[in-house]
Amino acid sequence: MRVEAKLEELGLALPEPAKLPPGVQASFAWVRIYGDRVYVSGHPPLSPDGTPSGPFGKVGAEVSPEEGYEAARLTALAILSSLKRELGDLDRVSAWLMVHGMVNAAPGFTQTTNVINGFSDLIVELYGPEVGTHARMAPGLVALPLGVPVVIGAEVAIST
Amino acid sequence: MRVEAKLEELGLALPEPAKLPPGVQASFAWVRIYGDRVYVSGHPPLSPDGTPSGPFGKVGAEVSPEEGYEAARLTALAILSSLKRELGDLDRVSAWLMVHGMVNAAPGFTQTTNVINGFSDLIVELYGPEVGTHARMAPGLVALPLGVPVVIGAEVAIST
Amino acid sequence: MRVEAKLEELGLALPEPAKLPPGVQASFAWVRIYGDRVYVSGHPPLSPDGTPSGPFGKVGAEVSPEEGYEAARLTALAILSSLKRELGDLDRVSAWLMVHGMVNAAPGFTQTTNVINGFSDLIVELYGPEVGTHARMAPGLVALPLGVPVVIGAEVAIST
Numbered sequence: 001m002r003v004e005a006k007l008e009e010l011g012l013a014l015p016e017p018a019k020l021p022p023g024v025q026a027s028f029a030w031v032r033i034y035g036d037r038v039y040v041s042g043h044p045p046l047s048p049d050g051t052p053s054g055p056f057g058k059v060g061a062e063v064s065p066e067e068g069y070e071a072a073r074l075t076a077l078a079i080l081s082s083l084k085r086e087l088g089d090l091d092r093v094s095a096w097l098m099v100h101g102m103v104n105a106a107p108g109f110t111q112t113t114n115v116i117n118g119f120s121d122l123i124v125e126l127y128g129p130e131v132g133t134h135a136r137m138a139p140g141l142v143a144l145p146l147g148v149p150v151v152i153g154a155e156v157a158i159s160t
Numbered sequence: 161m162r163v164e165a166k167l168e169e170l171g172l173a174l175p176e177p178a179k180l181p182p183g184v185q186a187s188f189a190w191v192r193i194y195g196d197r198v199y200v201s202g203h204p205p206l207s208p209d210g211t212p213s214g215p216f217g218k219v220g221a222e223v224s225p226e227e228g229y230e231a232a233r234l235t236a237l238a239i240l241s242s243l244k245r246e247l248g249d250l251d252r253v254s255a256w257l258m259v260h261g262m263v264n265a266a267p268g269f270t271q272t273t274n275v276i277n278g279f280s281d282l283i284v285e286l287y288g289p290e291v292g293t294h295a296r297m298a299p300g301l302v303a304l305p306l307g308v309p310v311v312i313g314a315e316v317a318i319s320t
Numbered sequence: 321m322r323v324e325a326k327l328e329e330l331g332l333a334l335p336e337p338a339k340l341p342p343g344v345q346a347s348f349a350w351v352r353i354y355g356d357r358v359y360v361s362g363h364p365p366l367s368p369d370g371t372p373s374g375p376f377g378k379v380g381a382e383v384s385p386e387e388g389y390e391a392a393r394l395t396a397l398a399i400l401s402s403l404k405r406e407l408g409d410l411d412r413v414s415a416w417l418m419v420h421g422m423v424n425a426a427p428g429f430t431q432t433t434n435v436i437n438g439f440s441d442l443i444v445e446l447y448g449p450e451v452g453t454h455a456r457m458a459p460g461l462v463a464l465p466l467g468v469p470v471v472i473g474a475e476v477a478i479s480t
Binding site: 180183185186187189191192194195197199200201202260301302303305313315 | 380415416417418419423425426427428429430431432433434436437440441444453454455456457458459460461462475477
């Protein structure tokens with residue numbers, strides 16, 4: 001379990017499963033496995049107890065780029081938490097393929113690339129460049145579920 | 161043809177193929193089949209005759225969340241209409257994988273999750289949880305083609 | 321090398337690799353190859369020297385729809401440049417599957433479909449309808465990296 005050893009080495013813990021606020025219904029799966037592919041729903045950053053983690057709002061306005069980077073890093077941990085529950089072992093991921101990084105952006109904010117790096121930097125650190133390096137989109141959205149500053153989804157390949 | 165029987169049971173009819181307004185050119189395929197995968201372009205909600213269906217505008221402003229939910233449900237029918245034309249039989253879909261649900265959102269609107277549930281709830285009702293449950297993104301966009309309140313695209317697996 | 325011959329016939333040259341401005345870090349791969357699939361990151365339109373190409377700003381405001389169309393066409397060339405570097409031969413692409421076309425859109429701008437056609441029209445012209453026709457999303461975003469008017473990513477299949 002190399003990835004989990006690496007997480008521990010970095011002092012990082014995976015959050016509890018996402019707890020959506022009252023009135024928000026998740027009519028979808030956080031993770032959809034099919035053959036050698038895993039489709040990962042858009043995850044918000046989570047607190048250790050699984051509640052969406054602040055600061056809330058738009059990067060470039062209420063949320064600073066540095067806080068946005070940190071939120072993207074927390075979102076990586078939220079996704080790893082979902083993957084671990086479904087796959088058992090995070091080392092089963094054989095390739096990170098495509099990442100859909102979405103930034104809740106103030107209209108004039110153009111540094112979305114650096115924000116989503118908070119996700120990518122951690123994934124590459126944990127998995128190494130060969131498995132971890134991925135293609136990516138990093139647009140700025142006018143609104144995201146729950147008002148979180150970033151939401152990130154992905155497609156990964158697994159060993160079957 | 162279980163899915164179509166279920167549609168009839170629910171009193172739901174599939175719309176005609178999408179008719180785009182004059183001046184809008186679709187330089188793409190509504191559905192792209194390759195091997196055991198089908199890539200589904202972003203569809204708008206359609207009226208029975210295939211014209212984009214109102215109400216138009218932004219959810220959280222001109223369009224209510226409930227109307228947005230209903231628009232997402234209509235978009236599911238538009239996608240099923242395209243799939244039926246290309247696949248012949250809707251039962252050929254063996255798994256709904258990833259859904260890109262996009263909400264035309266007013267800046268402060270954070271309930272995009274519930275809006276796209278209008279799509280997901282119907283797909284799971286029609287296909288059952290094993291085939292129908294999917295991963296999903298549900299961001300809020302500042303603008304969508306034609307001014308419709310939702311646009312939804314997807315990737316599904318088919319039996320070949 | 322049919323696609324490159326076609327490019328030359330059209331008088332089109334591929335730009336240099338993307339050069340991001342100081343302070344923007346790309347913690348991702350422009351192209352991720354895995355098995356018979358290639359995942360293409362969101363690319364901006366590029367000048368011949370690889371720097372992001374203007375006009376910058378929002379389509380429907382500072383950027384006209386026609387300029388947006390041209391930017392989408394330049395983005396196709398940027399993606400082909402990345403694919404050529406990684407694949408060696410552009411003819412290895414056996415199918416364009418899904419395209420994520422994102423328009424930096426003014427709030428009331430609903431003609432995003434026609435803007436992204438600048439990408440799709442060129443790809444179909446270069447590859448022909450059987451290989452080149454793809455499914456597509458074409459939403460309007462409130463912000464894009466670097467302030468460019470369009471960013472486009474994709475998934476394609478290759479012969480292995």
